[in-house]
Amino acid sequence: MIDVREISRRFGNTLALDHASFRVEPGEIVALLGPNGAGKTTASRIIAGILAPSDGDVIVDGISVRTDPNAVRRRCGFVTDQPALYERMPLREYLEFFGRLYELPDTGRRANELALLLGLADRLDARLGTFSRGMKQKVAIARALVHDPPVLLLDEPATALDPEMARTLRDFIVSLRARHRAILLCTHDLDEAQRIADRVVIVYKGRVAREGRVGDLRAAGRDTYVATFAGDPERARAALNGVGIDVLSLTQEVRSLEEAYFAVVSEAGGGSPVQPDRRKGVDA
Amino acid sequence: MKYAWQIAWREIRWEIFGDRGAIFRMAIFAALPVAFVLTNRSPRIGEIGIFALALQSVLFPALSGVALISSTFTQEKENGTIIPLLASPVRDVDIVVGKLVGMIIPVFSLCIASLAVYYVLAGSQYGETRVAAALPPAILYSLVVVALLYLLTAGSWVLIVAALVRTTRAGQQVAGLLIALSVAVFAGLGAAAAQIGDGYALIALGLLLVGSDVVAVQVARRVWQREEVLARL
Numbered sequence: 315m316i317d318v319r320e321i322s323r324r325f326g327n328t329l330a331l332d333h334a335s336f337r338v339e340p341g342e343i344v345a346l347l348g349p350n351g352a353g354k355t356t357a358s359r360i361i362a363g364i365l366a367p368s369d370g371d372v373i374v375d376g377i378s379v380r381t382d383p384n385a386v387r388r389r390c391g392f393v394t395d396q397p398a399l400y401e402r403m404p405l406r407e408y409l410e411f412f413g414r415l416y417e418l419p420d421t422g423r424r425a426n427e428l429a430l431l432l433g434l435a436d437r438l439d440a441r442l443g444t445f446s447r448g449m450k451q452k453v454a455i456a457r458a459l460v461h462d463p464p465v466l467l468l469d470e471p472a473t474a475l476d477p478e479m480a481r482t483l484r485d486f487i488v489s490l491r492a493r494h495r496a497i498l499l500c501t502h503d504l505d506e507a508q509r510i511a512d513r514v515v516i517v518y519k520g521r522v523a524r525e526g527r528v529g530d531l532r533a534a535g536r537d538t539y540v541a542t543f544a545g546d547p548e549r550a551r552a553a554l555n556g557v558g559i560d561v562l563s564l565t566q567e568v569r570s571l572e573e574a575y576f577a578v579v580s581e582a583g584g585g586s587p588v589q590p591d592r593r594k595g596v597d598a
Numbered sequence: 599m600k601y602a603w604q605i606a607w608r609e610i611r612w613e614i615f616g617d618r619g620a621i622f623r624m625a626i627f628a629a630l631p632v633a634f635v636l637t638n639r640s641p642r643i644g645e646i647g648i649f650a651l652a653l654q655s656v657l658f659p660a661l662s663g664v665a666l667i668s669s670t671f672t673q674e675k676e677n678g679t680i681i682p683l684l685a686s687p688v689r690d691v692d693i694v695v696g697k698l699v700g701m702i703i704p705v706f707s708l709c710i711a712s713l714a715v716y717y718v719l720a721g722s723q724y725g726e727t728r729v730a731a732a733l734p735p736a737i738l739y740s741l742v743v744v745a746l747l748y749l750l751t752a753g754s755w756v757l758i759v760a761a762l763v764r765t766t767r768a769g770q771q772v773a774g775l776l777i778a779l780s781v782a783v784f785a786g787l788g789a790a791a792a793q794i795g796d797g798y799a800l801i802a803l804g805l806l807l808v809g810s811d812v813v814a815v816q817v818a819r820r821v822w823q824r825e826e827v828l829a830r831l
Contacts, residue, residue, distance in 0.1 A: 362685050363685070364681070364684045364685050384687045384689075385687075387685060387686060387687045388687045390685070392681070392682070392685040394678065394681055396677075396678045398677060398678035398679045398681055398682060399679065400608070400612060400613075400679060402612045402613065402616040402617060403608075403612050403616070407612070411604065411608055412682070412686065414604050415601060415604060415683075415686040415687070415688055416686065416687065454682075457682060
């Protein structure tokens, strides 16, 4: 379990995190969302025991990062956006090296298990420099799991992965949730967060701006609609305002080539071909 | 310090013996003094000359260590591989000591091997009696100690540079400057050290290196704290 309690972190005069608090329970995936520079990476590094907070504390599996950061590191697996591997080492040696740093009794057996789990068993003796980007990211995940940690911190793990590999990675993360791990996923990919996260924490300029279940956040606020019409936009705005409807945005739609094609065919007397459904919503 | 040894062994096995470029660089620095001996067949070479060549043979391989130490630290930063190390339950001092030791052990071994090769070659070129007189055991021991101190000192200073620069190239450029400076110093040092106090001026050089080393390690300890390193990533 991760319990982030009012943490702040300064780098010189820059306040990267400002009294941020949230929790991640075992068997839960929480997405830490925010734009670049919001403080996601700083938060994940503090939780992993890599960085000390300037203020506040983080309790990981009952242990404070302030009092015993080494014990916290033993309980966390940390994956960054870059695989960051020693590329001259073969996979087996690499996993065994990190296994020894975590004082595992049988590093060879663990390396075999992880390679099998991630579909890399046939590459155990290949140098990491020969692996594809997706395979390298798998190795980074294997490294993070080498000591079977109860807490997993994933900082933009799907960056630069192709869609197929990103999907494989998502499925794997979801399978880890079933094994009762507390998973924090730092990302700015809203689609990824929506697909796999149970809850979302939105950080902005170092502060927690909103926190809640994905469904609750999506349902928050008043319902809005999109209308498509042809004609004078200012008259449409005036008309809607006239009947008490607020127009929040009014943007000209740029037609795709496909839409332009169908319009031309229709105007040329080619009938009214069936157009693809471009948008789900309420038709005017 | 068991973690430091794990890190040191990884450096030796995979970053030195797994890197042909590193082996090639070390071989060049080790071959240079041998070439000096083989090309210098002058029967007039005196004890000063024999001593100066011995100093070069023990210190030239150490110069390759400066470049190696620089690249091992800057590459860790540049490639981000320092992050998984920092995320593991390893103390900062274990990382720094492990990487330094991992670079120093093979290079220092090469220094000793180079001096041994020089001793044998010089004996066959200039006469065993003359070489034994110019290089008594105390002098040989001093040369080995000076080489170790040089490696430690240069390694510590390079460590500081590696923490401050962002790229491997910048680190290598500064290491190159340090190597050039060292060559310039050593070129004149052999004659000077041998002329002053029968070569025991090396002790003064040793003390100078120790003093520099203490300062360098103190500065390195500060700049390689994980907070400082991460702030520069």
